[in-house]
Amino acid sequence: MKNVFNNEIINSFYSIYMQERKILQSDAERVGLTVVQLRALYKISVRPNVRLAELAERMKSTNSTISSVIDRLVDKELVERKTSENDRRAITICLTIKGEEKLREFQESKSETVQKLQRINDLPAEDIKRLLEIHQKILSILKD
C-alpha cells in the first residue's frame, strides 16, 4: 500500500466519521448550537463543577481549544466559570439554568442522530461484536 491518501480502509473510517458529524451538526443547529458546544454542555452536565483541564481531557481536546469553547458558552449564558475554592489558579465550570434547559431541549428534540444510532445498534449483534474487535486491532496497530 504505497499511497497514504488513497487507502480504502482509512477512507472508510473517514467517510463514516464525516457523515455522522454532518447529521449531528444539523441536529445541533436546530437548537442553535454547534456540535462541540452541545458536547461540552453534555460533558459538563454529567460532571458539574468540572475543571477546565479535566473537561478538555474528557473531550479529547486541548485546554486552549476548550477555553475558547467555554468563552462562547459563557457569552450565550449557558455555562458559568467560577474560581475554584481549593486552588485559585483553577476554574470550575457548571451549567446555568438556561444551559440545563438548552440541553434538555436538545434531548427532547427529534434527533436524527438518535434514530440512526438506534438503527445501527439494531444491526446483528455478531456484526457489531466483530466490528469492534477489528477496530480494536486497528487501533492497537495505530497506537503502537
Next chain:
Amino acid sequence: MKNVFNNEIINSFYSIYMQERKILQSDAERVGLTVVQLRALYKISVRPNVRLAELAERMKSTNSTISSVIDRLVDKELVERKTSENDRRAITICLTIKGEEKLREFQESKSETVQKLQRINDLPAEDIKRLLEIHQKILSILKD
C-alpha cells in the same frame, strides 16, 4: 441508545480517525507541511491543471476552504494558479518544480503512516472484507 455523545460504535470510529490523523500529521510536519496541504499536493499531482471546484470536490471539502489552502501553498511556492484559457472565471492549479520535489521528499521519507497502513493491510483478508461490509451497512444507514 439514548446518549448521542457516548456511543461505543461512534466513539470507535472517532478514535481511529483521530489516531490516524495524528500519525499523518507528524509525518507531514517532518517536511514542513500540514496534512491538508500534503493531501492537496498529492491530489494536484495526479491531476495537473485541475480546477479549484473539482479539487475541492475530490478533497470532500468546500471551494472556500480549498481556496485558502491554495493561498498558503502559493505562498510557499509549491503550486501555481493560472487563469483557465477556456473560461476566464476559472483557475487551474498545478505543482511548481518545488512542489513536485516536496511531494517526492515526503514519499521518499520514512513515513510512519505507510508502515502502519501496511500492518493494517496485513490483517486477515477475511477481517478486512467483513470490516468494509459492515462499514457499508453503517454508512448506508447514516446516508439514508
Next chain:
DNA sequence: TAGTCTTATTTCGTATGCGAAATATACGGA
C-alpha cells in the same frame, strides 16, 4: 521567606472548515 519550579488557565498566531456575500465572467434570449 525569597527564589525557583510547577501547575492551571488564558492569550496569541496560524490553519483548517463552513456558508453567505461579493466579484468576475459566461451565456442565454429579447
Next chain:
DNA sequence: TCCGTATATTTCGCATACGAAATAAGACTA
C-alpha cells in the same frame, strides 16, 4: 447588443483546533 441569470472563485465572519508564550498562583527548597 443589452439584460438577467448562472457559474467559478474569492472574501468575510465565525467556530474549531493546536502549540507556544504569557499570566497567575501554588509548592518546594535553600
